[in-house]
Amino acid sequence: MTALRAENLTILYDGKPAVEGVDFTIDEGETLLLLGPNGAGKTTLLRTIACFHREYRGRLEVFGREPCGARELIGYVPQSSNLNERVPLTALEVVAMGGVYRRGFVHFKLPPEILDKAREVLSFVGLEQVADRLFRELSGGQKQRVLLARALMSDPRLLLLDEPLSALDPSARVEVANVLDKIKRERGITMVITTHDINPLLEVGDKVMLLNRKLIAFGRPEEVLQDRVIKSVYGPLARVIPVEGKLFCITGDTHIHRHGGGGR
Numbered sequence: 001m002t003a004l005r006a007e008n009l010t011i012l013y014d015g016k017p018a019v020e021g022v023d024f025t026i027d028e029g030e031t032l033l034l035l036g037p038n039g040a041g042k043t044t045l046l047r048t049i050a051c052f053h054r055e056y057r058g059r060l061e062v063f064g065r066e067p068c069g070a071r072e073l074i075g076y077v078p079q080s081s082n083l084n085e086r087v088p089l090t091a092l093e094v095v096a097m098g099g100v101y102r103r104g105f106v107h108f109k110l111p112p113e114i115l116d117k118a119r120e121v122l123s124f125v126g127l128e129q130v131a132d133r134l135f136r137e138l139s140g141g142q143k144q145r146v147l148l149a150r151a152l153m154s155d156p157r158l159l160l161l162d163e164p165l166s167a168l169d170p171s172a173r174v175e176v177a178n179v180l181d182k183i184k185r186e187r188g189i190t191m192v193i194t195t196h197d198i199n200p201l202l203e204v205g206d207k208v209m210l211l212n213r214k215l216i217a218f219g220r221p222e223e224v225l226q227d228r229v230i231k232s233v234y235g236p237l238a239r240v241i242p243v244e245g246k247l248f249c250i251t252g253d254t255h256i257h258r259h260g261g262g263g264r
C-alpha cells in the first residue's frame with residue numbers, strides 16, 4: 001500500500017512558497033530520509049504531512065487520505081521537545097502521556113493499562129531500567145528514545161521524526177539509529193526522518209529525498225547520494241565516499257539548531 005503520495009506539492013507561508021513542486025511516493029513500511037541544508041523546507045514538509053501546517057497546493061495523501069483525515073495514524077516526534085522539564089515527570093510518565101492524550105483526556109492518575117503499555121514500550125526501546133528516573137536527568141540519547149517510546153504509544157502507522165539525532169554525541173546517535181532500525185524491522189512502521197547528517201541513518205533508509213526548497217533528488221540512497229547531486233546543493237567540497245561497501249556522505253553542513261517557536 002502507498003503510505004505517502006505527493007503530486008506537484010507546493011507548501012506556503014502567508015501565500016509565499018517555502019517548498020515548491022514536490023512529487024514522491026513512499027510505500028508502507030519504507031523509511032524516507034529527508035536531507036537538506038538549513039531552511040530547505042524539511043520541517044515544513046514534515047509538519048504539513050502531520051497536519052500541523054495546512055497551507056499547501058497540489059496533492060498530499062497519507063494512506064490515501066488528506067493529512068488532516070489521517071491524524072490518528074501518525075506519530076510525531078518534534079525537533080525540540082515541548083516537554084516542560086521543570087515538571088518532575090519520570091520517564092515512564094512521559095511515555096504514558098503518549099497514550100492518554102490520544103484518548104482525549106488527561107488524568108493526574110494514569111490508568112494501569114496505560115502504564116503497563118508504557119512499560120512495554122520503554123522496554124522495546126531498551127530503557128526499562130530508567131522507568132522511574134526523572135526525564136530531565138536522562139542523557140540526550142535516552143531522552144530521545146523516551147520520546148520515540150511516547151510516539152509509539154498510539155500504535156502509529158506513520159512516524160514522523162524531526163532531527164532525531166541532532167545535539168547528540170556520536171555514540172548516542174548510533175544508539176538512537178539502532179532503535180529506529182528496530183522500529184522498522186519489528187513493527188514495520190513507515191517513517192519519515194529529517195536530518196542534516198545522513199550517515200548514521202543510511203542503514204535504515206529505503207529512500208532519500210534531497211530538498212532545497214525544491215526537490216533536488218529522490219530515490220534509493222545510492223541513486224541520490226552521488227557526488228554531482230550532493231555538490232549541486234552543498235558546493236564543490238561536498239563528496240560521497242564508499243567506505244567498506246557503504247556510502248559516506250560529506251556535506252560540510254553543520255546544523256544551526258534553532259530553539260523555541262511552538263514546537264518547531
Ligand SMILES: Nc1ncnc2c1ncn2[C@@H]1O[C@H](COP(=O)(O)OP(=O)(O)OP(=O)(O)O)[C@@H](O)[C@H]1O
Nearest residue numbers: 013018036037038039040041042043044045256258
Ligand atoms: N512559521 C513560519 N512562518 C513563515 N515562514 C516559515 C515558518 N516556518 C518556516 N518558515 C520558512 O520556511 C522555509 C523552510 O524552513 P524549514 O524550517 O522548513 O526548513 P528546514 O529544512 O527544516 O531547516 P532546518 O534544518 O534549519 O530546521 C524557511 O525559509 C523558513 O524561514
